[in-house]
Amino acid sequence: MQLSCQFIFWVVLFSLFPSLYSLPLPLPLPLLPTNNISLYGNALFRNNGISLTQETTCLPSSSLADIGRAFYVFPIRFLDLKTGAASSFSSHFSFSIIPNPLCPFGDGIVFLITSNADSFSFSNGYMGLPNPNPQGQDSFLAVEFDTSFNPSLGDINGNHIALDVNSVVSLASIDVLSKGFDLKSGRRIRVWIEYRDSAKLIQIWVSYSQTKPPSPILVAQIDLSKDFQEYMHVGFSASNGPGSAMHMVDQWRFKTFTAYQPSMNPMDAIEQGYCFMCSPDSDPDPEDLFNSIPEDQTHNHKTSHKSKLKLKLKLGTMGVALVCLIISVAIVTAILAVVCYFMIMRKKRRVGRRRKRSQTGLLQMNNVPTRLSLAEIKSATLGFHRNRIVGEGASAVVYKGSLPSGEAVAVKRFDQSNQKEFVRNPFTTEFATMVGCLKHKHLVQLQGWCCEGSELVLVYEYLPNGSLDRLLHRNSESAIFLSWSLRLNIVLGVASALAYLHEECARQIIHRDVKTCNIMLDDEFNAKLGDFGLAEVYEHNCASREATIPAGTIGYLAPEYVYCGVPTVKTDVYSFGVVVLELATGKRPVAEDGTVLVDWVWDLWVQNKLIEAADPRLSGRYNVLEMERLLIVGLSCVHPNHEKRPMVKEAARMIRGEAPLPLLPPMRPTVMIRSNVFADSQDIFNFDGDRTPTADDSGWFSPRSHFSRA
Template structure:
């Protein structure tokens, strides 16, 4: 080793052991010039408080408040959102953390909003307006806001007192979601982080919220909207909040801890000049100096250090390569559903020309499926291979934030990866056309194999063997276990049925169609979830879901139980003659002839003990009492013979609904003893 390399090595040690200042820091008073504060907004402990805390004690109720109740903090310089020469609208993203703290003995205030406005001086002093612009005062103005509302105001269309909404030129949200139902409590007093993104290409606003600084995989709210005509050339960006004029009616501190805002060009991912970490000072650029190394007065030409530097680079690269290779080998052994190379492909945006080329211009000859809101076409894309293109029909969209494209796209953008899920390959949103692209499964749906009838005497149908059927059931169970327990956020499919179970070339099951899916935080309790209109297919819907409108993993378990019985028996959930499959199977169970329910097409070629075990799993999973249904993971253990058989009553459980003291109650009779000994279950519902 020559002396040049020795000097370089000593310099490297000194360089790596000295202390360096942090690359980023929180807001400091020295960077207050980045903001313009309005109304009650003020600097508070290196953060910005948009409102002031007012006492709510009885003695203070009659005293006039010196607070206006309204506060705003806007970035000092306006941001460019529209390129007038090309009529191009910018996309944008922002990340900020906030805390909402109620005053002692006070109800919560109105809440706050992330705000983009054309007029920073336009305020509304009405309760519930969050300090947003008043359209009546500025009819030519424009604003976009994402509100974090902690006060229920039905006049403005609020869904509850703890929700997140998107407002466009109106204080009434055109899209909103209950925060608690998604595992977030705006009233908890905890520091919370939000991410807001708008894609001008997709015409889509998405909002993520979480308690950590790691962005969740799935958005809490997504809505289709084109901001092209709503964003002016320059807009002001910041936050707005309000408390009621009378402190006793509600008072909160609305605190913004950190904030970063970025705009993007519409046709690339490059960041424009408007990329500002709004809470950071911006030091002047460092002066570029001649590139020489100086150690203790010795000046060394850089060229003489090249051999040593090259040796270090080679050694470092070898170590990094070894570590990465070892990690990949370990991951390959552990993660079962990452072994398929197609699962590692990140979905991307496809042009309408690519979609039309793949489907021969949406030719009818390429149609492989038809639903209420979409048509599925078979096609081929060079970079992907055979695909199924799901083209949505806008005529069936009833609400902007609840259209099937937005729901399924928002769920699938979490890049769900599992060998038993139909893989998402890309999307297209161009003009009036919206489509999702999935992998193509050559054997179609499970329903086709179970219920298809020969079109002619010469046609020979493929009959699924008992071994294939058990493998299909276990595949669907594996997919549901992944959605319910292994995702970062719990996903309730809400539409588990044989039509949505696809089969690949080896007849492995893949669950698809997430158009009705709901995404929840694992910590969210069922009682905290919002009721919805029951969605799905009759015959697969759990009775408590139809009654309360509140979905949970046990509603998926019920649908899974019906699928199990359907696969074993070859019968539809509701036959053409009106026979209900579950009732039919219980009638056989009561007679001790449950094996008579096996599909006649199997011609007795199955293991009787295994068939009985699987049928019992289907019956317990479709039990009318959700508390007595196992988890999907436990059902798999029973099917595999790793757990004891479920205990089923001698008679079919009955679901009864009756009115007692003007309140509806649900009773499940287990077939044991008299009805007077049975407990009553009162549903908890916000429906």
């Protein structure tokens, strides 16, 4: 990764040897904070920070809002016009909103990146954001910390964080009270904002402490290369509207980065100190206070800002000037020595922490899961406290745990109370399967286990974004929305995992329970398949497979598996096809009104209206050809005839456009299946619409998804 533009500045009002301000120094001094920041409106420097608005008497609604803004004096380069790529960036700052107890709250404060620093609105609730521009020449990105409730602007309440792009109507928002934060408390709140252009993802963290939380409070998918101009201004804006409050900002740090080079190992980039995700320190680095401005930021701006670097001369003799010069050089040399010392010590501490994590981490170098004691498990989960529960299933409860090293893990505790002797133990099956051969980047990795007394526990890596089911079908509980590019990436990740299980493992593994609940997402929304409690392991090319009692989830089960009870790779393909249709349509396998997803998509195909199956929440923000391709591949995977279904690896090639799409029949196909489970049954089932069953149909079925019985 190459660093194209990096500037770090802190809004900390300090006086370093005041007498230096009047010395005639021939060497250029770095810009002090008061010269780094341009103030607009009612903003002023106060109490080691910037007060964007002032505490005033309550204004009538017709009065102009109390508005203040603060911007870094130089515009920052955010867009490479040759490649069209936007720079990634990170920002860390703290702010507080101090209320006036005699007045209602003001509008709030925003972190703002805008192409026009002079454009702002006096409208209530706008927080000084730019006026709408009908010509579309100006653009802006704003992170709101909104303390007013204006339904006409789409606000969810009067205490929320939101993301705006070229409009005061928010793209995404989150109620911070529900997350344990109160913007109106007057407390100092620390914020981390990070945008990664390679993933087109912006993430926001909030904390009362100096420690960055493990999970962001707001995540949104956005492509800023389509909205940003080459140079943008960075800063803050706030307004009071009819209310009154002081909006204070301090300790501001900002960096921009170019995109990653594909040839560079991301871990190497972390060690070099150029990692986009590196958390800023809670206090300013000594070297940050004296960083010079990069050349590409000062291009064409040097002349207009020369006056800011000039120092007044108060000493008139050359002899005194020479003495002052020597003193200044000595002071600068001492400062550089201190900076180098702190840099060396910080690097040593970082190396020491990495070494300690490698020694105390749960995963050993050979990736063999570690056996843990029950005491260690209880310590990690606070005695299996209910507040630590992150998931519950039929046979196990999953807790979020924390190891002494600080590593977060998922602790799966199996329930032994309802186990029958004739039922296979899910713990034994899952443990044997995972330890056997499963090491793949799209499989949830087993890190430890415990078998002590009556407790059976498996410890997995913790995936902060939870299950695909939660984000796809319970989006009202989360500020995260899965964009089209993320959905395609998730489909291909699941396909890669299944292809590994079916064709690349030493032994063939049939998962038997592929569904959105068992697909987990890491911090970058990469899919990882988990829960192998129902898995079957076979030798490759095994011809004889016994029929079992069908197990799995209704809506994901292949028809031949339900009737015959024999799991194959093609039964996993069917379940995968249902997941594909879920991601494309946003619908559950079986809706609350009983509508079966597979039936519904087949009906649209027959009516030549397949594209109408696309998830309406995407609002058309997808490639139509990619959507049609995904729906057709999904239907081919849920074909009633298992022989017509592709292998998962072939399905992935179709989704990527590397292989031709299958030819689907114009009408929904029906297939006759001989049942092993019900071979001795005298009942006659009709699964073929109006066709009357004959004597030869006994024990044969033409399945439909809802499995209705005549």
